[in-house]
Amino acid sequence: MTNPAAIHPAPAMQALLDVMARLRDPVTGCPWDVAQDFATIAPYTIEEAHEVADVIQRGPDPAALLDELGDLLLQVVYHARMAEERGWFAFQDIAAGVTAKMIRRHPHVFGTAEIADAQAQTEAWEVQKSAERAARAETGVLAGVATALPGLTRAAKLTRRAARVGFDWPDAAAVLDKLDEEVAELRAELPAANPARLADELGDLLFVLANLARKLDLDPEGCIAQANAKFERRFGAIEAALAAHGRSPADATLAEMEEEWNQAKRQGL
Numbered sequence: 001m002t003n004p005a006a007i008h009p010a011p012a013m014q015a016l017l018d019v020m021a022r023l024r025d026p027v028t029g030c031p032w033d034v035a036q037d038f039a040t041i042a043p044y045t046i047e048e049a050h051e052v053a054d055v056i057q058r059g060p061d062p063a064a065l066l067d068e069l070g071d072l073l074l075q076v077v078y079h080a081r082m083a084e085e086r087g088w089f090a091f092q093d094i095a096a097g098v099t100a101k102m103i104r105r106h107p108h109v110f111g112t113a114e115i116a117d118a119q120a121q122t123e124a125w126e127v128q129k130s131a132e133r134a135a136r137a138e139t140g141v142l143a144g145v146a147t148a149l150p151g152l153t154r155a156a157k158l159t160r161r162a163a164r165v166g167f168d169w170p171d172a173a174a175v176l177d178k179l180d181e182e183v184a185e186l187r188a189e190l191p192a193a194n195p196a197r198l199a200d201e202l203g204d205l206l207f208v209l210a211n212l213a214r215k216l217d218l219d220p221e222g223c224i225a226q227a228n229a230k231f232e233r234r235f236g237a238i239e240a241a242l243a244a245h246g247r248s249p250a251d252a253t254l255a256e257m258e259e260e261w262n263q264a265k266r267q268g269l
Contacts, residue, residue: 013091016073016074016077017077017080017081017091020074020077020078020081021081024081024082024085036078036082037082038079038082041075041078041079041082042148044075045072045075045078045079046148048068048071048072048074048075049072051068051071051072052065052068052069052071052072054068055068057222057225076091076094077091080094104128105128141161141162141164141165142158142161142162145157145158145161150221151206151210152206152209152210152213152220152221152224153210153219153220153221155206155207155210155211155220156210156211156213156214156219156220159210159211159214160214169211169215171215172212172215172216175208175211175212175215176212178208178211179205179208179209179212182201182204182205182208183205185201185204186198186201186202186204186205189201230269233264233269234261234264234265234269235261237260237261237263237264237267237269238252238257238260238261238264241260241263242256242257242260
């Protein structure tokens with residue numbers, strides 16, 4: 001790994017910007033890179049952000065984190081280059097803008113304001129963000145919550161905003177009561193099996209679950225990621241147990257697989 005002290009950030013960043021400019025050159029650049037636009041690159045941006053989060057979730061791996069952060073930085077450089085080609089702004093404008101924003105949102109660090117604790121900082125941060133949204137003519141309590149966020153995350157953010165003005169359940173127990181109500185409504189739609197109605201009721205159920213996570217101070221995406229990982233471990237145990245006898249899940253009955261699942265559960269997998 002390169003010694004961080006050996007490369008000054010400015011030359012290293014300029015080298016990356018130069019690479020992207022070469023890739024996007026309409027005459028001598030890479031045909032694939034030249035053909036891309038904001039819409040085609042956006043999915044890669046989201047994917048790279050998730051891969052950074054995945055490395056962090058899986059545990060300390062500095063080399064992997066270094067690699068994934070580089071991929072994510074490349075996405076920012078990609079969008080900046082396309083914007084510069086259109087005469088909108090350049091990478092330097094992005095860096096200057098976010099620097100000014102961080103200074104503006106931390107007056108207790110860069111100014112004379114005093115913040116008592118982390119909670120007070122969170123409240124001050126939200127006040128500043130509200131002022132910035134108002135300056136952009138984004139009106140309404142729910143303005144500015146990105147539509148491209150994962151569904152569960154966006155549900156939690158939307159209702160966190162609404163909770164600031166008092167539109168919220170009193171506690172997690174009340175959310176569980178609502179969950180029971182939504183389960184009953186979904187169950188009532190099962191006999192008719194209308195896809196639109198089922199989707200609507202299932203959406204309501206997922207929305208309430210996201211709110212339950214919020215009331216418990218949990219990240220709903222983190223919860224489902226943990227559940228996915230647990231399912232993978234336990235199903236892997238089923239496959240391993242069956243393979244020890246020369247079989248596969250396709251050869252086993254549901255009862256046999258459930259027994260192996262419960263065995264994996266008893267083993268703490």
